[in-house]
Amino acid sequence: MDAGALKQLWRDRKSSLAPADTSGVWRFREMLPSLKSGHDPITLREGNTPVYELPRCARSAGMKSLRAKHQGMNPTASFKDTGMTTASSFARQEGFRWVACASTGNTSASMAAYAARGGMRSLVLIPEGKISWGKLSQALDYGAVTCQLRADFDGCVKVLNELVRRKPIYLLNSVNPYRLEGQKTAAIELHEQLDWQPPHHIIVPGGNLGNSSALGKALLEMKDLGLISHLPKLSVIQAEGANPFYRSFRELGGKTLLPLQADTLATAIRIGNPASWKKAFRVVQATEGTVEQVSEVEIALAKAEIGSDGVGCEPASAVTLAGLKKLVTQGFVKPHESVVLILTGHVLKDPEFTLHFHRGDLFAGTAHEQAASVLAPQQRAPLVLEASVEAVSATLDRFERETSGA
Numbered sequence: 001m002d003a004g005a006l007k008q009l010w011r012d013r014k015s016s017l018a019p020a021d022t023s024g025v026w027r028f029r030e031m032l033p034s035l036k037s038g039h040d041p042i043t044l045r046e047g048n049t050p051v052y053e054l055p056r057c058a059r060s061a062g063m064k065s066l067r068a069k070h071q072g073m074n075p076t077a078s079f080k081d082t083g084m085t086t087a088s089s090f091a092r093q094e095g096f097r098w099v100a101c102a103s104t105g106n107t108s109a110s111m112a113a114y115a116a117r118g119g120m121r122s123l124v125l126i127p128e129g130k131i132s133w134g135k136l137s138q139a140l141d142y143g144a145v146t147c148q149l150r151a152d153f154d155g156c157v158k159v160l161n162e163l164v165r166r167k168p169i170y171l172l173n174s175v176n177p178y179r180l181e182g183q184k185t186a187a188i189e190l191h192e193q194l195d196w197q198p199p200h201h202i203i204v205p206g207g208n209l210g211n212s213s214a215l216g217k218a219l220l221e222m223k224d225l226g227l228i229s230h231l232p233k234l235s236v237i238q239a240e241g242a243n244p245f246y247r248s249f250r251e252l253g254g255k256t257l258l259p260l261q262a263d264t265l266a267t268a269i270r271i272g273n274p275a276s277w278k279k280a281f282r283v284v285q286a287t288e289g290t291v292e293q294v295s296e297v298e299i300a301l302a303k304a305e306i307g308s309d310g311v312g313c314e315p316a317s318a319v320t321l322a323g324l325k326k327l328v329t330q331g332f333v334k335p336h337e338s339v340v341l342i343l344t345g346h347v348l349k350d351p352e353f354t355l356h357f358h359r360g361d362l363f364a365g366t367a368h369e370q371a372a373s374v375l376a377p378q379q380r381a382p383l384v385l386e387a388s389v390e391a392v393s394a395t396l397d398r399f400e401r402e403t404s405g406a
């Protein structure tokens with residue numbers, strides 16, 4: 001099938017009511033490995049996520065315009081669903097009763113949901129105390145056997161890898177090839193939404209580096225098939241405290257990666273030994289993108305700015321805007337160029353971070369406390385008032401005075 005026929009077929013499926021066609025992943029099934037006949041996909045109608053204009057963020061980054069594809073608008077509120085629908089479907093086809101993952105939270109929430117939908121049991125290994133309550137509570141409600149290990153994410157991966165060697169459990173970490181295949185569809189859907197005109201830049205957060213690898217694979221495949229005429233530059237942003245890929249790319253020419261002890265409040269990307277770094281390096285190089293790192297305070301500021309555009313996201317997603325600002329300053333991104341940020345998780349994934357940010361104590365007692373003073377204009381602590389019109393009205397007047405001219 002040629003590129004034009006594929007585009008038409010995918011457009012036509014939008015008016016179909018068949019479950020596989022209403023999924024924003026399986027609608028593009030010509031780009032995916034196929035299930036055997038008689039096997040239906042496990043779908044929660046994932047994908048189909050919006051592309052938003054971010055005018056305030058554009059101004060703050062020094063760009064003429066800026067867009068974001070919000071993968072947090074998936075059924076379990078993160079991009080993981082696009083890969084979980086494919087991988088869980090293949091797990092069921094192969095007859096597994098149990099699936100398992102190590103996770104910083106989102107993979108476990110997504111896996112638990114898809115396992116439940118597909119009639120499989122799920123086992124979750126997560127670092128104790130280092131994932132947000134929102135994500136943990138999702139895994140519990142979807143019925144996963146949830147183990148909080150006294151280890152970080154990298155420690156959880158080690159235990160899981162050994163466990164799946166001993167027991168008939170299907171591994172659903174992002175090294176699973178079917179997950180990467182499903183995650184490719186975000187890039188395909190994005191280009192359909194842009195009428196197949198590639199942006200100059202796509203910017204994505206980097207943790208275990210499965211997502212960047214998947215998006216890059218999709219870009220290269222789309223170019224090969226003639227679906228797009230040229231490649232966008234794919235750039236990956238990491239948190240300074242969890243930056244092994246940044247160091248590998250900038251300091252070691254991508255030849256090796258030195259694992260490190262990761263630490264960041266963006267817990268989704270608190271990963272020191274990313275599994276897919278070689279694949280990610282290859283696609284960043286092939287698309288002529290780059291890798292950047294951003295500080296904790298830069299992440300917090302960017303997250304509030306994305307919120308101020310009425311969109312919001314979880315901390316790990318906000319590294320994209322923080323990274324863009326640096327890339328504009330460095331001249332790697334030009335103000336008139338088109339840029340799409342990939343927002344990976346929903347703002348409600350980590351409300352604790354958001355509340356601490358607005359109350360002003362997110363960085364209290366940390367090395368970032370002084371640098372965090374720049375955040376004050378973005379902070380909106382909730383107010384406790386007498387239940388009177390006068391009290392509320394006086395607050396409004398004070399707010400008007402304080403922000404007039406802003």
Ligand code: F0G
Pocket residue numbers: 078080102103104105106107108174205206207208209210211212268269314316317344345
């Ligand atoms: N953003 C969010 C919200 C994530 O949950 C993750 C990864 C990433 C970005 C990074 O993506 O690992 O493909 O480079 N979360 C994984 C998890 C590790 O277990 O939920 P990546």
